[in-house]
Amino acid sequence: MAYRESFYRYLMTLRDADSTDPVVQFANNAQNDQTFPKQEQNYEKLSEYLELNAGYLPSMSIFDQAYQMYHDKMMY
Known part of the structure; x- marks a missing residue:
């Protein structure tokens, strides 16, 4: 099975303070989320975590968009 980076690791490549x-x-x-599941790749597990713990995420559609970008990148 090929290695696939975690969603968190991918997400960190998108940071830009400006x-x-x-x-x-x-x-x-x-x-800045100390309890973010940093090794997770599974959409359902990430979604559940964010719904319960991520007050900083104004809409789950933002996560959906980010996860789709991650998924598309990991297909290569």
Whole structure:
């Protein structure tokens, strides 16, 4: 089975303190989330965590967009 980086690790590549893009803001805020599941790749597990713990995420559609970007990148 091929190695696939975690969603968190991918998300950290999107950080940019000067950006107003919602996905980038999600990445910036996730960096400060000490309990973020940093090794997780599974959509359902990540979604459940974020729904219960990520007050910094204004809409789950932002996570959906970020996860789709992650999924597309990991397909290569």
